Amino acid sequence: MVFKIAIDAAGGDLGPSAVLFGIEDFLKSNKDQLHFTLFGDENEILPLLSQTPYLQKCSTLHHSPNKIDRDSTLLNAIRKSAKTSMGLAVSSVAKKENQAVISCGETGIFMALSKMHIKTFSDIDRPALPGFFPALKGKTLMMDLGANIECTPNRLVQFALMASSYASILLKKENPTIALLNIGTEDAKGDDVLREAAIMFENHPDINYKGFVEGSDILKGRIDIIITDGFTGNIALKTIEGAAEFVYKILSNFFASSIRGKLSYFVARPILKKVFKILDQRTYNGAPFLGLKGIAVKSHGNSDAKAFAHAVELTVNLIKEKLPERIQAKLGENK
Amino acid sequence: MVFKIAIDAAGGDLGPSAVLFGIEDFLKSNKDQLHFTLFGDENEILPLLSQTPYLQKCSTLHHSPNKIDRDSTLLNAIRKSAKTSMGLAVSSVAKKENQAVISCGETGIFMALSKMHIKTFSDIDRPALPGFFPALKGKTLMMDLGANIECTPNRLVQFALMASSYASILLKKENPTIALLNIGTEDAKGDDVLREAAIMFENHPDINYKGFVEGSDILKGRIDIIITDGFTGNIALKTIEGAAEFVYKILSNFFASSIRGKLSYFVARPILKKVFKILDQRTYNGAPFLGLKGIAVKSHGNSDAKAFAHAVELTVNLIKEKLPERIQAKLGENK
Numbered sequence: 001m002v003f004k005i006a007i008d009a010a011g012g013d014l015g016p017s018a019v020l021f022g023i024e025d026f027l028k029s030n031k032d033q034l035h036f037t038l039f040g041d042e043n044e045i046l047p048l049l050s051q052t053p054y055l056q057k058c059s060t061l062h063h064s065p066n067k068i069d070r071d072s073t074l075l076n077a078i079r080k081s082a083k084t085s086m087g088l089a090v091s092s093v094a095k096k097e098n099q100a101v102i103s104c105g106e107t108g109i110f111m112a113l114s115k116m117h118i119k120t121f122s123d124i125d126r127p128a129l130p131g132f133f134p135a136l137k138g139k140t141l142m143m144d145l146g147a148n149i150e151c152t153p154n155r156l157v158q159f160a161l162m163a164s165s166y167a168s169i170l171l172k173k174e175n176p177t178i179a180l181l182n183i184g185t186e187d188a189k190g191d192d193v194l195r196e197a198a199i200m201f202e203n204h205p206d207i208n209y210k211g212f213v214e215g216s217d218i219l220k221g222r223i224d225i226i227i228t229d230g231f232t233g234n235i236a237l238k239t240i241e242g243a244a245e246f247v248y249k250i251l252s253n254f255f256a257s258s259i260r261g262k263l264s265y266f267v268a269r270p271i272l273k274k275v276f277k278i279l280d281q282r283t284y285n286g287a288p289f290l291g292l293k294g295i296a297v298k299s300h301g302n303s304d305a306k307a308f309a310h311a312v313e314l315t316v317n318l319i320k321e322k323l324p325e326r327i328q329a330k331l332g333e334n335k
Numbered sequence: 336m337v338f339k340i341a342i343d344a345a346g347g348d349l350g351p352s353a354v355l356f357g358i359e360d361f362l363k364s365n366k367d368q369l370h371f372t373l374f375g376d377e378n379e380i381l382p383l384l385s386q387t388p389y390l391q392k393c394s395t396l397h398h399s400p401n402k403i404d405r406d407s408t409l410l411n412a413i414r415k416s417a418k419t420s421m422g423l424a425v426s427s428v429a430k431k432e433n434q435a436v437i438s439c440g441e442t443g444i445f446m447a448l449s450k451m452h453i454k455t456f457s458d459i460d461r462p463a464l465p466g467f468f469p470a471l472k473g474k475t476l477m478m479d480l481g482a483n484i485e486c487t488p489n490r491l492v493q494f495a496l497m498a499s500s501y502a503s504i505l506l507k508k509e510n511p512t513i514a515l516l517n518i519g520t521e522d523a524k525g526d527d528v529l530r531e532a533a534i535m536f537e538n539h540p541d542i543n544y545k546g547f548v549e550g551s552d553i554l555k556g557r558i559d560i561i562i563t564d565g566f567t568g569n570i571a572l573k574t575i576e577g578a579a580e581f582v583y584k585i586l587s588n589f590f591a592s593s594i595r596g597k598l599s600y601f602v603a604r605p606i607l608k609k610v611f612k613i614l615d616q617r618t619y620n621g622a623p624f625l626g627l628k629g630i631a632v633k634s635h636g637n638s639d640a641k642a643f644a645h646a647v648e649l650t651v652n653l654i655k656e657k658l659p660e661r662i663q664a665k666l667g668e669n670k
Contacts, residue, residue: 073523136584146518149526183481183569188408191484191566215573219581231526232570234518238550239571243578246554249471250613254606264603271589271599278585 002033003319004098005312006089009040010067012104013302016040019104020048020055022308027054032316034058037098039085041065064088068105077109078116086110091117093294100295100315102286104303107146114289114296123331127289128159128230129298130166131237134278135221141167142181142218142226143290146234153197156180156227158331160207162290163225165330169321175208176224181232182212193229201227206330215239244279286311293324337368338654339433340647341424344375345402347439348637351375354439355383355390357643362389367651369393372433374420376400399423403440412444413451421445426452428629435630435650437621439638442481449624449631458666462624463494463565464633465501466572469613470556476502477516477553477561480622481569488532491515491562493666495542497625498560500665504656510543511559516567517547528564536562541665550574579614621646628659 007023009016023036036059038045043065049056064085068077081087086109089101094117103110111127120127130143143163148155160178167176180198182190187198189212201209210223215236218226228236251272255265265272277283281300285307289296295318299311342358344351358371371394373380378400384391399420403412416422421440427433429452438445446462455462465478478498483490495513502511515533517525522533524547536544545558550571553561563571586607590600600607612618616635620642624631630653634646 134581136581149518181570183484183566183573214577215570215575216577216580218574219577231518232567235516235550235567235571236574238518239553239574240550240578242549242551242554243575244582245551246469246471247579247582247610247614250610251606254609255603261606264599264606268590268599268603271586271596274589275582275585279582 002035003100003316004035004037005315005319006037006092006098006101007039008086008089008101008103008105008110009038009045010064010085010105012299012308014304016044017048018304019308020045020052021305022303023312024052024055025305026309026312027058030316032320034316035060037062037089037092039064039089039092041085062088062092068109074108074112077106078112081109081113087113090114090296093296094118099319100297102297102299102308102311102315104299104301104308106301107298110296110298111289114292114294118292118294118296120291121293121328121331124158124291125155127291128162129233129287130163130290131233131287132170132284133218133240134284135219137221138224139171140218140221140226141171141176141224142228142233142236144228144230144233145237145287146230148230150231151193151229153193153200156193156197156229157200157204157207158291159227160201160204160225161330162327163227164206164208165326166288166290166323167225169318169323169326171224173224177208177210178225178227179210179213179217179223181218181226181228181236182214184214185212197227241281244281248276248279282307283310286314288314288318288323290327293328295319295323337370338435338651339370339372340650340654341372341427341433341436342374343421343424343436343438343440343445344373344380345399345420345440347634347643349639351379352383353639354643355380355387356640357638358647359387359390360640361644361647362393365651367655369651370395372397372424372427374399374424374427376420397423397427403444409443409447412441413447416444416448422448425449425631428631429453434654435632437632437634437643437646437650439634439636439643441636442633445631445633446624449627449629453627453629453631455626456628456663456666459493459626460490462626462631463497464568464622465498465625466568466622467505467619468553468575469619470554472556473559474506475553475556475561476506476511476559477563477568477571478625479563479565479568480572481565483565485566486528486564488528488535491528491532491564492535492539492542493626494562495536495539495560496665497662498562499541499543500661501623501625501658502560504653504658504661506559508559512543512545513560513562514545514548514552514558516553516561516563516571517549519549520547532562576616579616583611583614617642618645621649623649623653623658625662628663630654630658
């Protein structure tokens with residue numbers, strides 16, 4: 001069976017080369033039968049394809065020179081998006097020409113287009129964006145990371161059910177533990193939405209609820225899944241990215257600033273490299289919008305080839321594991 | 336002139352010893368004339384005082400064995416708080432017996448008691464909690480860190496004015512730069528409150544507004560002050576604490592897990608220690624509730640002696656610099 005993936009080759013900060021070289025890297029060790037449809041400007045993509053022989057063999061190019069106007073409002077961008085590389089890539093999934101789409105483009109627009117064309121399951125108002133974080137023990141899945149700014153308690157329950165399906169694929173764990181992100185662990189903490197959600201989680205047969213957790217728990221790994229609204233999740237995500245970058249830079253500065261530092265770095269390098277690899281968000285790049293009837297994977301806006309390769313690997317995994325069907329089943333059981 | 340400080344000696348997770356040894360540490364290098372009134376259980380405190388000779392010389396003990404019941408609801412705790420060490424310490428400031436109070440107790444209760452007894456300025460509904468973070472360039476002040484879960488645009492403006500007064504003392508900078516924490520830098524990002532606040536900040540003569548920033552900007556230091564509601568600020572604060580702890584633990588694990596690791600640590604130790612010192616939140620411990628007519632400094636619940644010493648140093652500084660008067664002046668100019 002051939003897995004077919006639509007690629008928005010224009011979306012990222014680094015342009016099509018990161019995207020194409022990323023797929024190429026992935027293909028070097030891939031064993032599945034894959035086909036990629038590349039949506040983008042042929043003037044940019046054709047020269048790159050000659051440098052990516054694996055990809056060239058298993059891809060077609062759909063010339064689509066129009067790009068999302070990142071300066072326009074969300075509404076305008078969506079209105080004008082039908083003919084852009086992102087819009088065409090997304091609608092190819094809606095038309096069943098491809099089984100999944102990957103884009104590094106603006107999250108809000110990509111989500112809106114995915115919702116408009118691919119559609120969400122009937123109970124789902126808007127899809128949500130999950131993300132994995134490294135933790136002291138295993139990995140933690142957090143959701144939503146930015147798609148849904150304001151959430152009702154009921155929406156947080158949907159997030160928990162969908163995240164649970166997703167985590168069962170990626171963590172290979174049935175009945176993963178779930179917590180709600182709050183500013184304290186006591187029952188009275190947080191706003192009405194969180195307190196009401198806590199009661200619903202507690203009483204839900206399909207949610208293995210463990211209570212409130214705080215920002216300091218995200219990287220501990222005591223809990224498999226942390227549920228939060230998209231505003232808070234996005235703040236936490238980017239705060240972690242910033243903290244990792246901060247540590248990396250001050251370590252680098254100290255190591256570079258003296259002879260002893262340089263010697264220390266030389267000796268400690270293998271260990272530091274392992275640590276930075278764990279902190280490197282590129283290893284965790286790529287996340288599907290959950291709640292869609294198809295697979296749309298958001299890759300980070302500044303994805304380099306390594307990061308994009310990871311998003312491709314994830315996408316293939318999600319196609320194989322039939323992510324949307326699993327989520328539909330989970331939501332269906334809980335009507 | 337003698338600066339008089341009330342100490343809630345019972346509040347922290349580590350009990351009175353961290354508090355008393357912290358003050359003792361501070362006193363060893365202090366040059367000001369200080370007097371401490373210690374509120375707590377004499378059975379716990381008297382044995383410790385014999386081990387803290389500097390503090391013994393400049394303190395009186397106010398026997399107050401009742402502690403805040405951390406398991407009761409906020410409302411109950413406040414109701415029963417008058418006779419607790421925290422309640423008595425706070426009201427001693429309201430009665431002008433002391434110029435400031437420090438507590439490691441529960442933030443919500445400490446703030447409620449401070450508001451009830453010390454009172455806020457007329458425009459201020461609830462005080463707010465600021466905090467400094469280490470940054471690649473200088474330090475960043477973020478506020479609110481947990482006192483005000485939901486905020487109107489107008490309240491965020493008050494935060495900006497108060498944080499600006501506070502930062503001008505601690506950063507020695509007039510007209511510090513100010514940004515709003517959001518999930519993107521574009522004008523359309525965030526909810527109505529943030530977008531409305533942005534317009535008010537932009538047009539305010541006393542706010543040196545630089546736009547929206549994201550979680551990844553907190554530790555960059557491009558901006559002096561980042562304003563946010565207390566829920567988001569608390570999530571970001573604890574996420575940074577968790578990330579620092581995470582890095583510390585994985586580095587330690589890797590260094591301890593092999594001979595090469597141990598050798599590397601031995602060589603790199605001086606540099607790693609400098610880095611961990613920067614990451615160590617204890618260096619930044621202590622923050623006043625801004626908007627109060629007096630000085631009430633919240634010390635972290637798990638403050639050790641070193642952290643508490645920092646909170647004492649900060650408190651003395653704020654008394655000297657007349658923090659409440661400065662904030663009143665700033666708010667008064669902007670009526």
